[in-house]
Amino acid sequence: MFATGFSRLALALGFAGLLPFVGAAMATWLAPVAWQGVAINAFLAYSAVILSFLGGVQWGVAxxxxxxxxxxxxxxxxxxxxxxxxxxxxxxxxxxGAWALAAGFVVMRLYELSREGRQPLPAWYQRLRTLLTLVVLICHAAVIWRFMVV
Incomplete structure (x- = not known):
């Protein structure tokens, strides 16, 4: 799946980049009530940063x-x-905001999968992005669900 040293490094860094998503999403459920709002804000801020980073990837490709x-x-x-x-x-x-950010991740992934969007991107990148986006969307769903049970 990830054959080269470069793509293995990208995989490791991609997984490391998931830690704030997973940690903050878990904290929205498990942290003391006083910290859950902080966790939600941290989650949304990190999500916005990473979504913007995906735009930077496209700028670099261009x-x-x-x-x-x-x-x-x-x-x-x-x-x-x-x-x-x-x-x-x-x-x-x-x-x-959580819904909008989740939609942004979906839109970017769909673009990357489109004929125009996937042209110069290597196959390992496509697989990595699909996996990372899936986890990011699951984390968004957990945060959104947290609002539904309050």
Missing amino acids: MSWPSSGHDVMARLVVSMAPSLIAWPALMLHPLS
Whole structure:
């Protein structure tokens, strides 16, 4: 699945990047009540940062292409979408913000899987992103569910 040293490092770093998602999502349920709000805010902030990071990946891909044609310009536009979803999501009610951020992760993953979005990305990256996105969405579901049982 992840054959090269580079992709193994990416896998390890990707899993390390999941720790704040998993830890904060768990804390929204298990922390003392006084800390659960802090955990929710921390979760949303980290989610916004990582969603914006995914836009940065697309910006980097666009910059690595030699031409300035339609594909590059389209990818540059797509690269801005995550931060334009993430930042306003932090100003919403936390439940609405969690939904917006989850939707942003879905939209980015669908773009990466599209014909245009997957072009220069290696197969190991696609597998890694699918796995990471699945865990991120499960964590979002746990935080959203927390609001439903309060």
